Amino acid sequence: MEIQIGYIDDVKIVCPVIDEITxxxxxxxxxxxxxxxxxxxxxIVMDMRHIEIIDSxxxxxxxxxxxxxxxxxxxxxxxxxxxxxxELFNLLxxxxxxxxxxxxxxxxxxxxxxxEPSA
Numbered sequence: 001m002e003i004q005i006g007y008i009d010d011v012k013i014v015c016p017v018i019d020e021i022t023x024x025x026x027x028x029x030x031x032x033x034x035x036x037x038x039x040x041x042x043x044i045v046m047d048m049r050h051i052e053i054i055d056s057x058x059x060x061x062x063x064x065x066x067x068x069x070x071x072x073x074x075x076x077x078x079x080x081x082x083x084x085x086x087e088l089f090n091l092l093x094x095x096x097x098x099x100x101x102x103x104x105x106x107x108x109x110x111x112x113x114x115x116e117p118s119a
Contacts, residue, residue, distance in 0.1 A: 001028040004047075005036065008108035011043045012036065015104075020053035026061045033065045037072050043111040044069060047104045049080035054088065066098065075099070077107040 002017040014036050021029055037044060046065070054062075062078075069076040077099040081089065089095055101107035 001025060001032055003032050003036070006104075008045075008105060009112055011045055011108035011111050012040055013045045013047055013104050013108065015047035015049060017050055019050055020055075021051055021058040021061070022053065022055045023057045026058045029058070030061050030064060034068055037065075037069050037074055043075045043077075043108075045077045045079050045101075045104050045107040045111065047079050048082070048085065051085065052082055054085055059088075059092070059094070062094075063097065075111050077101055077111055079104040079107040 004013075004015040004017055006013040006015070014033065016029060016032070018025060018029075033046070066076050079101045080103060081100055086100070089098070089100060094100075099107070099110065101110060
């Protein structure tokens with residue numbers, strides 16, 4: 001699985017270059033995200049700009065990633081969520097669980113300064 005890594009100030013931006021997160025690749029995503037969190041336990045934005053589809057198994061994986069980040073002293077935000085996935089997150093009240101932002105720059109600024117989400 002290809003993952004693009006970038007930084008905005010003190011926040012790591014992790015962008016999976018995949019169009020869907022499903023049971024087929026969710027273990028790879030979890031492994032890659034854990035590796036990036038372990039490698040550099042700073043605040044992290046998961047940029048979902050390429051992701052168009054997410055299945056129910058993968059929703060649990062996102063929660064696992066969030067909990068893992070917290071256990072390592074990191075905060076996790078999600079950015080660039082497609083409208084379809086945003087609707088799913090709203091329906092499942094994931095907006096109460098995750099900090100979701102319209103873009104990575106806003107998410108990074110929020111993680112740096114603890115600003116409330118504006119998705």
